[in-house]
Each structure stands twice: as structure tokens, then as C-alpha cells.
Amino acid sequence: MSMNHSKNYLVVSRIYVAVAMFLSVLVAMFEPTSVSFLSIQQTQAPPFLMYSALLLCGVAMADVIVNDFAPDKYKFGWALNYRHLVYMGLAVLSFSLSVGIIAIFGNSLFLCRLWLDGTVATVVAFLDILGRRGYSGSKIYIQPN
């Protein structure tokens, strides 16, 4: 697997996690028939936590759009430097959403999707931090800004 292919897989994984978590939080906040909305409503999640989660997902989306798709003259430096924290935050968020569902509904197949998102976000965070900082054990090397 060449270095460029590895880098492309990492970008695709990042896009997947950002979009999936953004949609999950949107559904949990604004779709009244969804399992996650009902669990959040019944566990009385504080609104500021949900809006913080939405903000975190927005940062991840902006990172993908600006740093991966926009021309090189546009940079979202903060999100690039702290990308590992953003994606670890997304991982914690996805597992936290699943706790609410477990507390209300017990088991649900929807949990598998949340856990998958959380696992991919964790892997992305570690691969990104090792690749971005030029760790010699990593096959992915991303030019530091």
C-alpha cells in the first residue's frame, strides 16, 4: 500500500466520521421519532451538552471542508493542530450517546453504528497524530503546516 493510498484512506475515514457524527447529533436533537432523540429526551440531557456536541461536529466538518477540499491558501489551523482532540471528542460523544440509549431501551442495533463511528474516530485520531508529527513507525506522513 503506497503512502498516497494510505493518506487517501485516512481522508476518507475522516470524512466518514465527521459526516456520520454530524448526522447522528442532528438526528438526536431534531428528529422526534428517532431512538436517540427519545433517549435524550427521557434521560433529560442538558441542552448545552447537545449544543457543544453539535459545535464539535461542526468543527470536524469545517476541518474536512477547509483543510481537505478548499484550495491550499485556505487553512483552518486550529482544527488541523488539534485534530486528534476533535476526533477523540467525537469518539467519546458517540459512546456517550449509546449510554443514553442503553439506559432507556436496553439493547438496540443502533448501538452498533454508534460504536463503529466511535472506533473509526479513535483509529483516525491515532493515525493522524502519528502521521502528522512524522512518527517513524507510521506509514503515513503528512506535511506539517
Place this chain on the structure above:
Amino acid sequence: MVLLWPVAVATATTIAATVDPFVGITTLHILVMLIISTLSGLTALTIRIDSELKKQGLEKLPRPRLFVSSHMLGCWLAGVLAVALSQLNNFTIWSQITLVIAASFTGAKFVEKISEIYIGKVTGVPPKPAEEPTPEGAGK
């Protein structure tokens, strides 16, 4: 770091003997809280990896096993205690999650600092002797 565990186990045993803190919650719930605790510890680990790799010319992590073990032991220890404490105090789900995240992250950073201070003193590599200045023109 290792010495913290017998104290924690003894405390947990005492608490469990008097009041069962995990009554009323499922195994799946405890498992996911443990995963959240692990993720908080991994977050602390990524911060440390970031700061280590930022150092100029450093391409390999020094003592990676010590890094990982200190973070994980610290976060699990603090996470288990946080879950027990929040169950005993009847915290809501979201308060419990917030407490576990904060406690695990703090526990990982705390044990990391302690282990760095202690093990750095015990196994610290002595500094290299300064190179003697060579006379000008030597070796030409």
C-alpha cells in the same frame, strides 16, 4: 503507580461490602462506561504523544510501554471510582458520563506525571559527558 491499585481495590471492596454501587445498572452500561473511560485516557495519551513528537528531531517515542500503561492504569482506576461514586450518589446518566470523562482524563494525567517524576529519577539516563574541545586544526 502500582501501589495505588491495592489501596483502590481495598476501598472498592469495602464500599461493595457495605453498599453495592453497581446495583440497578446493566453489564452493558458498565462496559460502555469503561470504554468511555478508556477513550478519555487515550485522549490524554494523544496529547502526550503530540507533545513528544513535536520535539525537534524526535521521531520515536521514548518508553512507549510506560506511556501507555501509566495512562491506561490511571484512567481505569479513576473511571471505576467515578462510576461507583456517581452510582452511590444517584447521579443522572449525563452527570455520570461527565464525571467519568473528567475523572479518567485527570487520573491519566496525574499518574503520567507521577510516573514520569518517579521513574525518571530511578531509570533516568545519566547525561552524556561534555565533549572535550579539540585543538584547532586537529584532525585535518
